[in-house]
Amino acid sequence: KNEVEQSPQNLTAQEGEFITINCSYSVGISALHWLQQHPGGGIVSLFMLSSGKKKHGRLIATINIQEKHSSLHITASHPRDSAVYICAVKILQGAQKLVFGQGTRLTINP
Amino acid sequence: GAGVSQSPSNKVTEKGKDVELRCDPISGHTALYWYRQSLGQGLEFLIYFQGNSAPDKSGLPSDRFSAERTGGSVSTLTIQRTQQEDSAVYLCASSSHPAGGYTFGSGTRLTVV
Numbered sequence: 001k002n003e004v005e006q007s008p009q010n011l012t013a014q015e016g017e018f019i020t021i022n023c024s025y026s027v028g029i030s031a032l033h034w035l036q037q038h039p040g041g042g043i044v045s046l047f048m049l050s051s052g053k054k055k056h057g058r059l060i061a062t063i064n065i066q067e068k069h070s071s072l073h074i075t076a077s078h079p080r081d082s083a084v085y086i087c088a089v090k091i092l093q094g095a096q097k098l099v100f101g102q103g104t105r106l107t108i109n110p
Numbered sequence: 111g112a113g114v115s116q117s118p119s120n121k122v123t124e125k126g127k128d129v130e131l132r133c134d135p136i137s138g139h140t141a142l143y144w145y146r147q148s149l150g151q152g153l154e155f156l157i158y159f160q161g162n163s164a165p166d167k168s169g170l171p172s173d174r175f176s177a178e179r180t181g182g183s184v185s186t187l188t189i190q191r192t193q194q195e196d197s198a199v200y201l202c203a204s205s206s207h208p209a210g211g212y213t214f215g216s217g218t219r220l221t222v223v
């Protein structure tokens with residue numbers, strides 16, 4: 001079992017829909033990252049969370065440390081949001097590295 | 111620079127040849143990471159540099175892989191005697207400190223033929 005699990009693996013929605021991507025992890029962490037990877041491979045860091053909730057434009061990220069769970073929400077989704085969204089955690093004890101989920105491929109149709 | 115710069119962006123090499131991949135992190139970022147993303151796979155950690163400390167090499171898949179970081183800035187990832195399974199996108203990221211957010215480079219797509 002992976003230390004970081006994302007769901008769903010693939011998500012297709014219509015423009016304007018509210019999107020939720022989930023991330024569960026099984027280890028103690030110091031921080032959780034949400035990353036966006038567009039076709040072509042470039043990765044953009046969206047959020048880094050250690051507690052609570054963060055918002056940036058139409059994107060909202062939440063984390064529940066007790067439940068070891070985080071969600072990424074996209075409001076008023078748009079075709080340009082189509083990308084792979086990756087959850088990654090920095091493990092509390094151990095090497096200074098990120099452990100990644102497998103990613104969620106999001107497609108927003110016009 | 112303004113972002114993390116990686117070169118080359120694409121590299122095709124013959125099996126058995128050595129390759130060098132370069133990462134130029136954001137100026138002043140003390141932490142530098144190399145990750146690999148194989149086709150259809152998730153990202154995996156390769157190596158981490160922090161300041162003048164000994165690097166964490168725990169993710170390097172074999173002794174054909176090595177990396178160095180000169181002067182606390184530019185890093186080079188070297189793969190010797192490349193194999194087809196080395197084909198992947200190699201991503202570099204830097205951070206102002208280990209607990210900080212990351213900035214990723216655009217990656218080097220390595221194809222071993």
